Amino acid sequence: MTATPPAETAFRVADRLRADGPWDVFGERIRRYEIHLTGRSVEMARGPIVLEGYGVRLLRPRDGRTGVGFQASTDLSDDGVRSALAEAEAVSRHSVFPAKSVALPSTAASRGAPVDVRDRALWERPMEALEAHVATLLAAFDGKADVAPSFGSLRATLTEASIANSSGARASFAHTTVELELAVKAFGGPEGPPPGEYWVNDSFRRIEPGRVRGDVEAWCGFARDVRRARPTPSGERPVVLPPSVVAGILPSVLGYRFTGGARLREVAPAEGTVVGVPELSVRDDGRVPWAIASAAVDDEGTPQRSRTLVSNGAVSGLLYDLLHGAAFEVPSTGNGVRGGEWFHDWRRFLHAPVGTSTTIVVEPGTSGSDAEVVEAAGDGIWVQQLGWAIPDPLSTAFGGEVRIGYRIRNGKLAEPVRGGTVGGVVLAPPGSPSMLSTIGALGSDAVLAEGVLSPTILVKGLTVAGPGG
Amino acid sequence: MSDLRDHEAELVHLLERLGRRTRFAEVMADRSRGLGVRLDKRSTTLSPQPRLEGAIVRAWGGERWVEAATSDLSASGTGNAAEVLDRQLEKASGGHDPPGESATTRGERTEEPAQPMRDMDPEEMIGLAKDAFGWATAVPGIRDTQVHVGWTDQERFYLNSAGARCFQRLSRVIAGVAPLAFENGRVEFDFLSEGGIGGREQLRFLTEEKVTHLAKGTLELLHAKAPPAGEMTVLLDPSVAGTMAHESFGHGTEADQFLRDRSYLKPLLGETLGPDTLTIVDDGAYPGGWGTIYFDDEGHPGQKTVLVDRGRFVGALHDRETAAAYRTKATGNTRRADFLSRAFVRMTNTYVEPGDWTLDELVREAKDGVLLERATSGIEDPQGGQMQLKVKKGRKIENGQLTDLVTSMALSGKVLDFLRATRGISRRADFELGPGYCGKGHTDLLPAGTGGTYLLSTAVVGTA
Structure with missing residues (x-):
């Protein structure tokens, strides 16, 4: 039996939001996977870390300005939504922004043309995709006697984002993000200069195995150059x-x-x-x-x-x-x-x-x-x-x-x-x-x-x- | 008042269930409440702490740790987390005992401030911010001022299968003021920020005298000169000395970097790195410190660890795993940014102990150089031992006198050279411990205090 996936987070919250407009809800259903490395070994694999939550924003006219209330929560129960709404309402009584009125995007206006931001392979088999990428990364260091990774992590976030507002707009999209941290260390010979490190910190939307070998070659070159700089x-x-x-x-x-x-x-x-x-x-x-x-x-x-x-x-x-x-x-x-x-x-x-x-x-x-x-x-x-x-x-x-x-x-x-x-x-x-x-x-x-x-x-x-x- | 201990039965049940498959399991539940106010000329923004709570479970899989997290603390939510771990533990068979010693600490620390911030009405918080705004903008030429006041009550409840049970509530308060001045297209600001564990007494530094002085200083920055560039004598103010202790030195003492052979300091343990006036510590038990913790996320009490004792590098920061590897004790420095993040060895409050110089004596000793004030950031280089510290402003030192005001700077150099070149540290009267957020690399931010007094050494300085 195939389970029916629940509706988008923001839509489910919006359907139960008993509030006057203008308001909007931004929801996310997130799966996170992480692989942490020490040297060439996997120190820890984590995931799925599952998180679902939403942020409710209220825009209340107040004396020619706008009272802005916001609260975020992971509690999707009826009580949880009511609590978040009540807190956002309370906040809106104190927060003041100099706009007379705020028009939210309408149904038609919220339809943007799709853009590529989801790595399909990662989305469907996240841990396998991460493991394969880690293996590719480590393999690119094979045969290098003087350079190796000392520490690193690959963290993938898979998000179903959704937006709903009091003007009737409903939009949703899925996206993937990968964060790579890798400390590449060059060393060799007790008499030589101290080890050198090139510390990679990068974020991207998709895993591109074809780039790995070239990237690793470049990083190794930079790490070696640190030693002789x-x-x-x-x-x-x-x-x-x-x-x-x-x-x-x-x-x-x-x-x-x-x-x-x-x-x-x-x-x-x-x-x-x-x-x-x-x-x-x-x-x-x-x-x-x-x-x-x-x-x-x-x-x-x-x-x-x-x-x-x-x-x-x-x-x-x-x-x-x-x-x-x-x-x-x-x-x-x-x-x-x-x-x-x-x-x-x-x-x-x-x-x-x-x-x-x-x-x-x-x-x-x-x-x-x-x-x-x-x-x-x-x-x-x-x-x-x-x-x-x-x-x-x-x-x-x-x-x-x-x-x-x-x-x-x-x-x-x-x-x-x-x-x-x-x-x-x-x-x-x-x-x-x-x-x-x-x-x-x-x-x-x-x-x-x-x-x-x-x-x-x-x-x-x-x-x-x-x-x- | 309800707290995380209300979920103890579910958390204990989770550990019992995992106990059938693992030699060790632990759970850390985490919840925060709080409110922040930000105010400037055009807007007032209240930001409540998100309603985010949950638990992370870690179990030993025989060869390595496995983890699962849930934002649902009900029996069903913790049951789902247990199922995820069960599946992972099923795959792991055999192996060995978990590394190191499991904590068996049992304790509860919920010290209530005399005047908790949670009892303050939002309008009163806004009123405090408006006072500071008014004092700053009353100075002619100050066009706007950003003020921030905020508090967080964080609860953590740690349990493990070895019997540890630690509950803590930490009330952190922070505030800051940044007056803005513009002239001929140039925009400048200066800032003041303090914070710590406690209640509204943490806001006492927001006085009219201090804010007015800060605002006048901001106007002077409009006419500040470019900083000198190159290698020179540098005098660090307490905030910069603290950032050096944390970013430049402290990250290299986190012993997980020793295990990875990623610390320039590892081979130097026991060696003399600086003069006998130099002592650097990490202190998770510092009363009221921004980075203070009563228990870490492996159930060890927060404690003071001497890293450099009168010039000699004597100590590193350990979790259970690194403590086992180096045959020592865990130091209460295992920290998670939240229940969704993994644990690392992290600092708490890191500072340089005071010396016996006065500021005037240090300036005279410097003769020619630059005073660096108001640390804005720093970045570690645990492998390479280089340093980068950035500051908002400074003053030239010429012929033993403080002279021209100069704009923002970056300090660079080799940490070991810098420590060796330390020529003087000022007295306890100058000591400050300030609030900051520390990342392990670029992620996993958590509160960390940094501090010290004035410190004289040599480094490269440039525009930033």
Whole structure:
């Protein structure tokens, strides 16, 4: 006998929600599987960790503004739904947001065209798929006497997300996310230099076994290079940032400063403001296939789309969720995103939506391959990995330690460097240098790396501080 | 008041059921309640802690651990978790006893604050936030201020098949103020944040004098200079010294990294790493500390562990497994971020013990260098032993005097070089223990306290 799967979480809650509108419910049914590694051994396999829950949001008119109430719960009983509703109602009496009224997406508006965000093989046989991927990963280290994984985990989250609201909208979609952490260690010989590590932290939507061998070769190369790296030299010099490093910088800054939230707090750049070089165009796109933040609709039920932020160096638009759109009487751009403001929580139902970016797309330039971008740098630094850029979205300052990089000499990658810091600001007042205003070259190929789809970028105005001369 | 002990019968039954298939099983039930208020010029947001509770069960499968979690604490929910584990244990046969010693602690710690935050009306919390907002924005030039006040009551109930039974309730309170100033397209802020275990007394630091001073300092940041760059003498304020103790040094003492051969510190146990004025500890029993725990998630009491004793690296942090491997005792540092997360060896409150210098003496001793203030983040490098610490602001030190205000910076260098170069640590009067959230890598965030006093050493500094 085949069991009938229960209806989507949000629909079941919405059907029992005895409340006046406007309200919306975001529900998730989640299965999580994890494999943890110590060296080449499986230390622990976990899963399925099953979690089902929902977040109820109420939007109550209060003296020309909106009282916003939110509560999340895993209790799907009638009593549980009543309790969550009562708590959200109580919260709405104290929370105040400066929007007169908020229009929720209607039935028709909540139907976005599908986008690829579900790994079918992973969905159907999750633990087997993870085990197979771990085996492929470990096999790629076979025969390497001087490099091995020391620690790692592969964690897959399989989510059935659903949204319902008081305007009749009902949307649902399934998606998969995989988080990979792998510490790759190079060693050998008691007389040699200390071991070197390349620490991989990545998130993606699907498992691609065909990429593993190439990725592992590259990681092993970086780990070996850590051992022989020289101190990073100091000075103002061109810095080349590959997409994986750009991913640690731009989404945090543009995902705040280019939003209705920033506009409300008077820190968003005005339309037409020049923030970058004329060759720079940036958009936010919630429909990039297999991107972590892509989906047919955002977490408020608004269809996803592409939104231009910077056109030829000048600001051309901002991102809005429903609330901030209502505050400025503009429609949501489909940027209502749940999951926490600073760290992406795999339990998105626990969080009320905020207006932020999905995938930041830096339009490719005409500077060619990575080798050609390096050639354009002449004399500089290629930053392969920063400790953690952690930009400050308000001042837009960012920076971090060079965990592994390469000296660029005479337009070619030269010896590896490590240590010291690279930093600057993403946006600066007119006349002051910033990352975006001192871009010297944009590569011709964009690569998807977590929250960005970006080419390799050459920046001329960053400060490098290191112990090397 | 109902609490997790109401589910004891179901949890004990679960352990008894698993006892037929395993040599050891444990269950940790977890529940939180709380409320946060965030306020600025345009909006007030209340965020109740989600209604999320559940239990995680871990059993020894003969060769390795197996786990299952449930958000349903009823007999049916725990029964389902037991079934999942039963199936996994069925596949595992034979093997050996679980590593290490099983805790047999029995205790209950539910110390009630004199004025629990849960008794505070939301409007009163908003009122406190509005006071701080008003003090900051009364300073001419402050355009906006973000204020946050929040509390969480966390219950954990741990039981195992060896007889341990530990119940704890931890009431954590945190608040912060960040005034904002803008000028000619430049945006700056400064911040103040404190927190710990207790009640509303934890909010006493939010005074008009402190907030006004903070707001005036924010305005100065608009005209702060770029920081110096390169290798130089650095003076860390207490927040930065604490972040160094935790991120740069402490992560390398988590002995699960020893087992993986992933700590630059492992071969140095017993060696002298710094001057005899340098002592670093992890203290899960620190009264009122943000990272304090009464029991860890293997049933060991929270305790103080000396990591560096007068310059010598003497101790590491252990769970039952690493303690067995290194023939020592578990140190009460096994922690789960929540009932859905696996356990790791984690820090609690990590700090540098005070020394005997005054701040003035340290500045004079520095002669030329930079003071780094207001830690904003740090990241570990347990294998490589490099350090990255980021700060919001600082001051140049020139000819033994504090001079120009400078903007945010990142500090880098080798931890061992940094410790060896430690030249002075200031007195207990400067000691601060602050609140933070720690990840094991980039995930599994949990509360961890960091602290210390002013500390003088050498490192590379750059813009950030």
